[in-house]
Amino acid sequence: MDEAEVKSKKGPGRLCYICNQKKPALKRPKTLEQICKECFYAVFEEEIHRVIVDNQLFKPGERIAIGASGGKDSTVLAYVLSELNRRHNYGLDLFLLSVDEGITGYRDDSLETVKRNEIQYGLPLKVVSYKDLYGWTMDEIVKMIGLKNNCTFCGVFRRQALDRGAALLKVDKLATGHNADDIAETILLNILRGDIARLSRCTSITTGEDGPIPRCKPFKYTYEKEIIFTYAYFKRLDYFSTECIYSPNAYRGFAREFIKDLERIRPRAILDIIKSGENFRISTSTKMPEQGTCERCGYISSQKWCKACVLLEGLNRGLPKLGIGRTRGPLGIEQRTQRSMQSKQCGTLDF
Amino acid sequence: MACAAAACHENGCCKDEDDEGLVLSTKKRTAEPTIKTNSVLVATASSNTITSSTEDSEHRHGLCVKCKVDAALAGDECNLCFGCFRASLFGKFKVTVTTKDLISPTDNVLIAFSGGPSSRVALQFVHEIQQKAQRNLDASRDKSYPVFGVGAAFIDESAISSISSHEFEQAIQDIRLIVSSLAPPAKELHIAPIGNIFSLDPNDGTERLKELLHTINDVTGKEDFLQHLRMISLQKIASDHGYTKLVLGSCASRIACHVISATVKGQGYSLPADIQYVDARWEVPVVLPLRDCLAQELKMLCHHEGLKTLELLDGPRSGINGLVSSFVTLLQEENPSRQPTIVRTAEKLTPFNFNRLPEIDDSSNHLPFRRRHKKLNFKSDESNTSEFFCQICNSPIKNSDLESLRSILGHSETGANIFGSSCSSCQFQILPKEPSSMEHFYSLLPKSMVARAREGICCNQDRLREQIKDCLLSDDEEGI
């Protein structure tokens, strides 16, 4: 619906498009409807509740870990999930799960934020650290390998750290703060990379159901703008800007910029991209490589050793390039332009 | 995640897993027999990265990396000489035409000619294989080999364009000259005002077209609608003059843009229908022989060969299409293989049953021309052929999307409810929102579109009824 139309439907008196009683306080990013604060919270939370119910994300009695980085998405997720759990009697045991990468001056602060969330929402917090799990902090890794390739370590280690933390908490599922913009971006990136296997999986609201800890994304249809800008602002939730200090000017990839441009002229484009992603006709024979377990640590892996173990082996033997320079040949092109193809997760420590 | 922009330069960042997928897809790709999806420019660019040291030095000397005799073309992307470049581009076209059996000797093909580089090259290349077929005929003792016929069609949009009539007249003259100066066999040129699909009376047609476009508020919707009208015009010309195939000059760059636009417009389901070499959902099947060539390559060919093109008529795209087009251009500048990769992604989506030529059981199968014919591998599952098509854009509609029909049937009993089976994208960006203006909109549509709608409703009625029977209140046959 375009802006002019919303205005015309709004009727005289400039009242909230939904309740038609209060003065509108914002233009809802998803629909451009002018609505009041109260109606905004109501629809925002109700939509997420619908997504949870319709997709059967949780079962009563389940233990759920919320991946908590201290950033906006996971902070809002922790708030909304604890709120909905109470309001609609989901019967869930919620936990906050954080990863301490060991980045001085950065992670200390964001962990403080998570700890305040722990008290505010009364959710138990578990912190797993790279140091404990792998024997290395990110600071030590960067000292050894420099600023090149450090993201590979951080990314591989974090994914495992979350799974291991979830196992320690004995949870049934891990909920992450990926929002609609993230999903739309991932869909585009997979198209740009020609990765049909990931393209077919990336729209699933729950993933890894065959693995040890399934992950789900309650914010799959929630606009980033609604999370940041309105919600976090109005509710004054305590969150931390998760910009990595090893990434001084948080880089936003082409795809992210493109999505923001699209949203500006057609807000529903984000949902349309997700719809396309869900509807792509991908033959079911397009499968991911067979998953086994790492011979060394038992983590799921398609190779003999999982990536974290390969990277660790390199670090411990003083050969940090091990496990990194495996892409050559035709992929030379891909590597050259990796910078522009990154998604936002590389610029921030949010998850 | 720790990731300075510069630090990520050489690795997959947190997306490292993705490289694995990329390796897989690349491997899978090279295992396939056809190589033509890789464009000429890209092939050279990537081989350049593998053996960069030797080729760099050759490039510095300015020699063609293929024949190593002639000077390479100027420009940073290409390191072939003109001869090798042209041969490789034409080879790509030829392989597509023959392996996909896009043109057979008994065909009469109509080339959609806009005057732009892509359709100019399409005209040129089709002309060349026609000449070749003619020469073969002349040389053969047995004169029974037919040579396919070629015509060109230009859709005159002057009524709704901002180009001055003087400039337009000039453009038409150029187009006539381009087509008439091709060597024999002679090619007929059809120039038809786009209003022709509305009415036989030119003024009336133009008025209706203008009024129709006026009802569409969304700039992207307007542009897309015009694109659908263009296709209807071409189909009309083709069918009125007995053509058997419609050749479009759609190149990889254009297709890449379409892949992204369709995704952004929520048309992921129907996307594979639009990007195949063959699209037989139309009365006259549409073929895309240049699907694997980059716009840049086609432009380069026109430039070096002195093929006249008319940029004038190819205005910038607007709205969503404009954003997509600059996004894809940006990506291509960053990485010369990006557009082919996008096309390849879409190619991996499952095509529809109409993305193959209808089987013709004729005796021409033994002709040498058809020898290399590779049957497209489709299961002839006839139960699958009854797709629902959007009445506006002719896209197949996903079954579950027909659910939205329920609401439309709920409060409209008029002729306008025929648009219940429009895709959600057309409903959003093209159709009027108010039921009253919908009827007006419907009354203005070209007859062929309305006919298609009726036909669609007729054919699909049973299945449609089946899907919505629980929400139909009476057994009223007029209901849908």
Ligand SMILES: [Zn+2]
């Ligand atoms: Zn309100």
Ligand SMILES: [Zn+2]
């Ligand atoms: Zn449509």
